[in-house]
Structures are given as structure tokens and as C-alpha cells.
Amino acid sequence: MQKLINQSAILDNNWAFIESVESALPAGSIIIPASYWLENKASLASRTDIGIWLDSDAEIELYIKEIAELPLIAINFPAFANGRGYSLARLIKERTEFKGELRAIGDVLLDQLFFMKRCGFNTFLLKEGLSAEKALEYLETFADPYQLAYDKPSPLFRRKG
Amino acid sequence: MYKYDSYDQRIVDERVAQFKDQTERYLAGELSEEQFLPLRLQNGLYVQRYAPMLRVAVPYGLMSSVQLRKLAHIARTYDKGYVHISTRTNVQFNWPELPQVPAILAELASVQMHAIQTSGNCIRNTTTDQFAGVVPDELLDPRPYCEIIRQWSTFHPEFAFLPRKFKIAVNSHLKDDRAATLLHDIGLKIVLNEAGEIGFQVYVGGGLGRTPIVATLVKDFLEEKDLLTYLDAVLRVYNLNGRRDNKYKARIKILVKALGVESFAKLVDEEWQHLKDGPGTLTQEELDRIKGHFTAADYETLDNDTNLQQQLNENKAFSNWYNRNVNQHKIPGYAITTLTLKKLGTPPGDITDKQLDVAADLADRYSFSEIRSTHEQNLVLADVKQSELFSLWQEAKAAGFATPNLGLLTDMICCPGGDFCALANAKSIPVAEALQERFDNLDYLHDLGEIDLNISGCMNACGHHHIGHIGILGVDKKGAEFYQVSLGGHSGPEASIGKILGPSFARENMTDIIETILSVYVELRIEGERFIDTYRRVGQTPFKERAYAKAN
Numbered sequence: 071m072q073k074l075i076n077q078s079a080i081l082d083n084n085w086a087f088i089e090s091v092e093s094a095l096p097a098g099s100i101i102i103p104a105s106y107w108l109e110n111k112a113s114l115a116s117r118t119d120i121g122i123w124l125d126s127d128a129e130i131e132l133y134i135k136e137i138a139e140l141p142l143i144a145i146n147f148p149a150f151a152n153g154r155g156y157s158l159a160r161l162i163k164e165r166t167e168f169k170g171e172l173r174a175i176g177d178v179l180l181d182q183l184f185f186m187k188r189c190g191f192n193t194f195l196l197k198e199g200l201s202a203e204k205a206l207e208y209l210e211t212f213a214d215p216y217q218l219a220y221d222k223p224s225p226l227f228r229r230k231g
Numbered sequence: 232m233y234k235y236d237s238y239d240q241r242i243v244d245e246r247v248a249q250f251k252d253q254t255e256r257y258l259a260g261e262l263s264e265e266q267f268l269p270l271r272l273q274n275g276l277y278v279q280r281y282a283p284m285l286r287v288a289v290p291y292g293l294m295s296s297v298q299l300r301k302l303a304h305i306a307r308t309y310d311k312g313y314v315h316i317s318t319r320t321n322v323q324f325n326w327p328e329l330p331q332v333p334a335i336l337a338e339l340a341s342v343q344m345h346a347i348q349t350s351g352n353c354i355r356n357t358t359t360d361q362f363a364g365v366v367p368d369e370l371l372d373p374r375p376y377c378e379i380i381r382q383w384s385t386f387h388p389e390f391a392f393l394p395r396k397f398k399i400a401v402n403s404h405l406k407d408d409r410a411a412t413l414l415h416d417i418g419l420k421i422v423l424n425e426a427g428e429i430g431f432q433v434y435v436g437g438g439l440g441r442t443p444i445v446a447t448l449v450k451d452f453l454e455e456k457d458l459l460t461y462l463d464a465v466l467r468v469y470n471l472n473g474r475r476d477n478k479y480k481a482r483i484k485i486l487v488k489a490l491g492v493e494s495f496a497k498l499v500d501e502e503w504q505h506l507k508d509g510p511g512t513l514t515q516e517e518l519d520r521i522k523g524h525f526t527a528a529d530y531e532t533l534d535n536d537t538n539l540q541q542q543l544n545e546n547k548a549f550s551n552w553y554n555r556n557v558n559q560h561k562i563p564g565y566a567i568t569t570l571t572l573k574k575l576g577t578p579p580g581d582i583t584d585k586q587l588d589v590a591a592d593l594a595d596r597y598s599f600s601e602i603r604s605t606h607e608q609n610l611v612l613a614d615v616k617q618s619e620l621f622s623l624w625q626e627a628k629a630a631g632f633a634t635p636n637l638g639l640l641t642d643m644i645c646c647p648g649g650d651f652c653a654l655a656n657a658k659s660i661p662v663a664e665a666l667q668e669r670f671d672n673l674d675y676l677h678d679l680g681e682i683d684l685n686i687s688g689c690m691n692a693c694g695h696h697h698i699g700h701i702g703i704l705g706v707d708k709k710g711a712e713f714y715q716v717s718l719g720g721h722s723g724p725e726a727s728i729g730k731i732l733g734p735s736f737a738r739e740n741m742t743d744i745i746e747t748i749l750s751v752y753v754e755l756r757i758e759g760e761r762f763i764d765t766y767r768r769v770g771q772t773p774f775k776e777r778a779y780a781k782a783n
Contacts (some may be wrong), residue, residue, distance in 0.1 A: 130471070151269050151352070153392025157470045160389055165505065181253060181270055188388035212245050214238055216382045219389065224510045225459075226238060226382070227517040 073202035076193045077209055080202040083195065085121060085142060087175070095120075101144050104128060108136065123175065126154045130161055138167035145191075147176035156189045163190030163220045180204065184211040190220035232293050232601060233378045233524040235343045242385065243340045246347060250274050251333035258330060273391070275321075275349030276332060277653070284651065285324040285332060286349040287339060289604050291359045291377040291401075292320035296591035296600040301342045303587035309335050314587070316572060316580040318644055318695055319356050319398070320604040321349055325651055347385055352393045354384035354466070359401045360409045361605040364525060365613045367561045370421050371429065373403035375521040376458065379513065383459050390466050394473035395481035397466070398438070411606065411722040413437045413446045414698060416483045417465060422452065429455040435465060435495070436487030439692035443728040444484045449496040455518065460511040464503035468495070528599045528614050533564025536617035551673060552624055552635040566617050570610040570632035571642060575667045577631075578660040579645040580608030589630040597623050606695075607644055609637065639676045640684055640749075641667050644695050648688030648705065649712070655688030657705025657712035662686055662741050669742045679749060682762045683722070698722040700763045701748060702729040703741070714741055718748070718774055719766050732775055744778055751777050 074083040104122040121142030257267040275286035315323040364372040402412040403421040412418035418434035437446030543550040558567040598612035627633040648659030685699030696702035702717040713735035720729030
């Protein structure tokens, strides 16, 4: 089973993942495709246990004004070498009213966790087979990185003071 | 030059630990080949024909003598006793063993060096004029901006996995462009506005490779303080919109072309409005801090040296070297000298551990302990007293550094090619060697004057063949090595991409073909015209007719 971590602990995964909507949506916390959610937003408005997942090639402009109330957004990394999701994460966290959980899913490996954390991901659904205990060690690779990002709103040259 | 503070050192040390862990996991089978690949690439580690190749970063080509000695030590201890200077001014080791790479990185970190982002689809080493800070007619020293960009781009969390590699160059010279700035993903030209304030002209979308394009101006004046927020905006637009479905269409140049430069510039500007004047804005304090690392050397007050003229008159070999390999310095009594790594019988850009040690000694004794690597694969001692040129020349000559061919035909740019590189379609070093042998006559070379001859072993264009006045590209023709010739490329301020002459040639014909092309130039040139000038005046036809005459 895939392990889920946040930035300091191992978590239970309470969200069911629905890759594509083929039939009526089940009860309980579910993550559904962002495009389906956008089309059916009005009829789904009564449910507070629906999160959405964006694929790496999502047109982010369509969602930016719509997502403020969602409890969870997941961004899929189809391959770890596809880094478009990092920019999506920063736009969602830094330029929208979204306050929920931002989750990295897909090809989520150890060596990218630090970058993902810096770009605003709160939780990480690790690729099958990876150890959650080990993964937690990879969130602090560099103590004082140069750039500003979601996790550090000032660059090093301002932080040094 | 820039000296690390405790923050810089810590980042590099943490990197050594990180890569050690990655290598150990790979060797233990915990990381797959595919998973390890981008990690090792971002550390400059390629797996090549015979062994991994490790590319060490030399930020904007500047090194201390201490660093040179460390490179010599690594070449001796972990490799076969030589290194290769690349066309991004980096240093490559051709034979390290993978399990030893973490130890090599630790050695490098002890002298403030690393291999971070020297390969992979990330922001690469920023390059600039090899004569930065010492050459006349320079607006100001571009290196502080290169260092600012180096820090910003090092482990940038958003841009570690871009659609493709990303290269930035900075030029500040009023007349020349020795950094091929317009052939970069971003080319920055330092300018002053009417109020005399420092800023940048930002060119985007240049590059070599499969689709060579000269960059286009997207911002005609960017204020100094806005440098990093604007770069963030360009990179974000690229990361979001660049193609990831086709490796050959993934560079930012393809995006700029597809959108049109106006739409692209508009997207960047819209993104930038969100970042402009935010915390990413450079502070005056930080600009001053970085610039403080690049203050002028401790020059003596000298007059231009009077003995020099006499030495030049008396010694023809010295004067040949002086005329080619010495450039004017902005301070009276000093000179810029280039130590060429283009000696007959040595692959262009290769240098042995002993030569590295000699170069370090020369740097200590003649040039404030600093040395520079150039994208033309030579070394530069930038601050030599004119009165010491003669003795420097004698020592450089003894070490094999003084072939007086800077800028001439045999000062070729050449990639490692099929002898070392797994990507190459054809060998490039034997072609370079054959040309060096054929055109060994210095009088003839000097008569030919300035010619850039660049050789790449494949489309990736590491040998910059597109911007050689004469470009040679290795191609594979049904398993045989052939070479395509292009003419008219140029990397200066009026950069141009070479035009292919016609069908490719077998390797054994290459020296004859180049000789034919040169003789057409010699016949058609008007007094004082360089090869590129004649080519631009007469066009390709006369060259083409003669090169393919036998076949007709």
C-alpha cells in the first residue's frame, strides 16, 4: 500500500482516489478529476468531502477562481521528471484563496520531496514500495536554500538580515 | 572573485551528503537506473562510452590557483591525469569511477567548487565574457550578476525539472560579445538608461542544437533590482507552457516561436506583475555585497612598458604570440593573456594535471592567483604586467600553452565527440587533429586571419558548429561517419547561424574540403577582409561550386 506523509509524520490516507468518474460518486471522502468537478460544481456544492486532482498538464487558469472552499487538491506527477506540477503548486498556494491540503500524487519519489515541500505541498502520497520513515528524512535536505518559495517567503539574502 | 560565506559552504556540503546518499542507494539497487539518471545528471554525471563523465561547474569561468591545483589533484588521483575544458567553461573528468564520485565532490567542496546543475533539464552554469572586468570598452563588470543568478538558480525548487535544459549568458561589453549571448535561452545585455541607471536588455529563445535560433528582445530595459523576479517570471511561463511531449521541441526557443515573441513577452509581463517589487527584488545591500567580491585587483600604477616594444622587435616568435594571444587591458601597464589549449597532437581543450599545476603557478606569480576558462576552451591570465609578458611567454611555451593561434583556424572549438561521448554520431577529435596537422604553418594561419572553426560530433552541438564561420557536424550515414559543412555562422554581436554547404563528406576528404574553402576565400577576399566578411559579401555559391566541383 502506498504510504502518506505530511512534513513531519506518517498519516492514514482517508481519501479514496477516483481516477475517472464512471458511475455515481460514492459517499465518504473522495478525490475526483478536476475537470469533472468543474463541470458539475453546482450539483456537488452540498458535499464538503470532495477534493479534486489536477493532472500535470491542467489549465490552471480555469480553476484559480473556483477552488477557495475545497478541502483538498491533489497534483499528479505522471513522471517525476515532469516538473510542471511545481509551478501549479506555487500558483495554487500563493495566488488563490485555497486553504486546504495540497497533496502530491503519482511518481512521488524521495529526492523530489524537498522541492515539493518548498513549492507548497502539505502531503505526499509516496510511490508504491517507498518507506514512509525514510521519506521523512528527505524533507530537510538543505537547511537554508537561496530562493524564496512558498515555505520561505524571503530569499536568503533577506533572511540573513 | 566570489568567496563563499557559511551559507554557501553549507549548501555545497549538504549537496555532497545528498549525492553520497543517492549514489549509495543506486549502488544498493534502491534507486532504478531511470530514477538515478536525472539525479546524477543534475550533478554533471553522464554515463559515457567507457566510464561516467563528471562535469564540474566553473561559474562564469573563474577559478583560483587553489581550485586549479585541486582539479589537478583529482585528475591525478581519481582519473587518468587530464581534464577537458568544455564550451560552457566547465571542467570535465572523463574517467571517474561512480563509487568515487562522492569523494571527488567532497574534495571539490573543500575549495568552494561543485558539480551542481552542470547537466540535466535545469538551469545551467551562467557564462559571460572571459575578459570581464579587465577589458576596455566594458560598461561594467558582469560577473556579480552571474553570481547572483548562480545563487538564485542553485536548487531552485520550482525549476529543477524543466521541459529541457536552460542556459543564461550575460554580456556587458559595448562592442564585442565573447559569450555568444544571443545564442542562449536567456541572453542579458547590461545597459544604462537615459538617467544612467543600470539595467538589462533581456533576449529570450536563442540556442544551438537541432534548431539553431538567435534570441529575440523581449524587454528593452529591466531595472537591476528586478533581475530575479523577471527571471522567475520567464522560467515560470516556460515551465508551464514549454512542450514536454517532444524532447526536440522542448527548448524555450520553440515556445517563443510558437507563441510569437509579442504574445510570449505579454505572458511573461503578466506573470511578472505578480512578482515585481515583491521580496524577490534585489536589495541594494545584496547588490553591494556581491559586487564587493569583484573589486579591481591590487594594480600598481604603471606606464605602458617601453621594453616590451624592443622585446617584440627582437623576437619573432614572441611577437607572433603577443599579436595573437595578448589582449589590451583597461589598466595601463597590464595585459590580458590567453593560454591556448590547442596544440597539435592534443584534443582541443584538454589539459593534463601537470599543466594545471603549472597554470596555477603562473596564475600565482603573474596574475593575482586567478585564472579563467573560456567557451573557446582556452585559459586566460587576465592581469599580467606588460613587463612580465616575455618571461610568462617563455614559461607558457615550455608548458605547451603558447601556441600563437588564438582566434585563428587551428584555435578550434571541438566537443569530445565519438571518442568519448555516447551521444555522438561521429568522432570529432580526429577531424580536429587532421586539420591541425594540415594547417600547421603559422605564416599561412596568420595570413588567413581570424576564422572560427567549430566541430560537433552530433546535433546537440556542444562544439557550437552552427556559429563557426566554418562549422563541421558529424553525421551517421548508414553506420559510416560523415561530416556536414556549414559556412557563415558567427557568434559576435551580429550573431548568425551557418548555412549548410551541401551533402556531407567522408572523413578522409575533410581536410581537402576545408583547404578548398580557404583557398576560395583567399582568392576572393578584398584587402583586410576576414573570412566572415568575404563570405557575407560573396555568399555561399562560389564556395559551394568549388567544394563540389569534382563530383560534377
